[in-house]
Amino acid sequence: MANIKSKYSFEIYEEHDIDCKGYDAIVFVSLNDHEIRNEKLRKSTSEYLKLDPTLKSEIGIFPLTGFTTERLVYAPTGPLDVDYDDVRSLKETAVKGIQRALKAGVKRPLVTLEEHAKFPKSELVILLGILEGLYVPIQVRELAPENLPTIEKLGIYTSNKDKTSSLVQQALTLDRGLCVARDIGWGDPERMAPPKVQEYVQNIFSNSSIKFDVISDINVLTKEYPLFEAVNRAASVVERHCGRIIYLEYNPPDPSTVKETVFLVGKGVTYDTGGADVKAGGIMAGMSRDKCGAAAVAGFMQIVDLLKPDHVRVVAGMSMVRNSIGSNCYVADELIKARSGALVRIGNTDAEGRMVMADVLCRMKELALDAINPHLFTVATLTGHAFLTVGPGYSIVMDNGPAKCAGTSRRLYDAGEALGDPFEISTIRREDLQFHRGVARGDDVMQCNNNPSSRTPRGHQGNTTSAIP
Known part of the structure; x- marks a missing residue:
């Protein structure tokens, strides 16, 4: 015993x-x-x-x-x-x-x-x-x-x-x-508001193998993460709701043993009102769960810290933000220059997930250029269209070109089947990327159309951050 x-x-x-x-x-x-x-x-x-x-x-x-x-x-x-x-x-x-x-x-x-x-x-x-x-x-x-x-x-x-x-x-x-x-x-919208998530995660990874860094300065967010800052704008006037970008990094003790690098970006919308395109008809309830992508990333890093693999380097970003309503909120028709330099036209403020992840994903892409065998993942609560497509209790995995060649979606599918955490596989097609092309002169990207994803054909494939960076 x-x-x-x-x-x-x-x-x-x-x-x-x-x-x-x-x-x-x-x-x-x-x-x-x-x-x-x-x-x-x-x-x-x-x-x-x-x-x-x-x-x-x-x-x-x-x-x-x-x-x-x-x-x-x-x-x-x-x-x-x-x-x-x-x-x-x-x-x-x-x-x-x-x-x-x-x-x-x-x-x-x-x-x-x-x-x-x-x-x-x-x-x-x-x-x-x-x-x-x-x-x-x-x-x-x-x-x-x-x-x-x-x-x-x-x-x-x-x-x-x-x-x-x-x-x-x-x-x-x-x-x-x-x-x-x-x-x-x-955790409810107050217990796990962005500053509280920072506090919780910092406590979890104190005295651990995980390096912790947080970005909260509004000037840094405005300059380096402008899409994130747009969503954070309304919440930024309430101190306890102010957004945070949390970076977690694991490096094996011997850097020479690293064979691959995993980059993770988690959607951490602590409450999603829909913003100016407010969620109506009772569908706002439950939107404190819109941070489960970032929550999954934090949980993954906890496991990495316990296992301490000697061949994998892991860098994770948690985009913690509240999509609030107010006179200071971002609105449809705004044109915002992303970290990548792309001009993004806002179509619907309730499509905030790609906004809060895109600049962080762009940062990961910059780091990946010098990384060993990099793999980039975004992890997010999916859209109403995804729910209608596969039903409750399922995750959807979508590969871009390199991930498809590597067989990433199939590996996740098989692992999910073995452990009772099932995935369904969706495919990103050319139409999904064409859907986000700029429509006004000078625009590079259209964030989304004005309809909810559940009323948009191929709504969850179109709702992809890969279209923005």
Whole structure:
């Protein structure tokens, strides 16, 4: 038994015996068509599964016989379609299973992980689901700590002693990054306003391998990041809402080992009112989540800091801004000279994501010219058109020419399938770039048309920052 040092509110232990002392429940995620591999657990549960047919699809709690632990939280996935269901079913069931255990007053759960032939990453995905189910939003932790999970420790058991430790460490590393992303992404517009994000990120990466730099001076923003500054203009008159561009950089200890450089730009719109083209009809609610691209970038850098890869250099930019309404806000028809020198005509102030990322992406492009094997990514909450195209719960990946040659989108797609974080692939076509060509004499770029992306053909492919720098 090993206690894993962590930043959780409970202790985490690796266990090598399913019948170990110190736990008040075993939590088990089951595939209906998958026989329980642990013989002792299988025998103990068989009679209950015969007596209660609902256990094929509903979570049940019943006593265990022959175990030191007295009860089992049995969490079945329900029937799975062999052609279309994916590993998300395991993750979703794990979240529900651990939350059901908490409701039943379980304080010391032992999670039992089993391999499933259909899903090679099943154990990792289940454990990530368990940890997700135990996550408490940052504002609940700060404002109502009495609502924290009351568990005292979490045990993790697999039948393979040799891989338990590496599996647990991998899950905890990924979850640490996910927790950072959730804290920022799910924080409300005030708790995670740009200066508060700066404070949070600076605290996360103090005394770490990540170099931290922030740009907040309005004169620097106006001169070097004019598209960002346009969106920030209305919010800049309210000190607690003033925008920030946050740079994070990881360099391996030995620069000679670097084989590739990853550049990331995250969209961090802490609240999107739509600006002068205000969101109406109740669709403004939820726009505090428009910073999830930058949140994902911060979470990724947390994982980089924990893993400390020796062959990759990573440079990340978080464009943190509030798209506010007011007499000082930017409006359609403005012509703004971007960092790249391109003249950009504003078509709709609710297309602010490309505005706040474009100058930062241009800066990354400048750095990439001297970098080893560079790869540039923008990470953003997508448009209403993307939601209509692929539905909730999916990300979209789009390659430019070099990324397509490198097979980037397919690699992300395959990784997402394995871990239950699915991507759909969209293609950027010539029409998408032609759509953004300047229409007035002297204009280089048209930011967008005057319609919402959800009412624009190929709306999410057209809404691309690649058209601006």
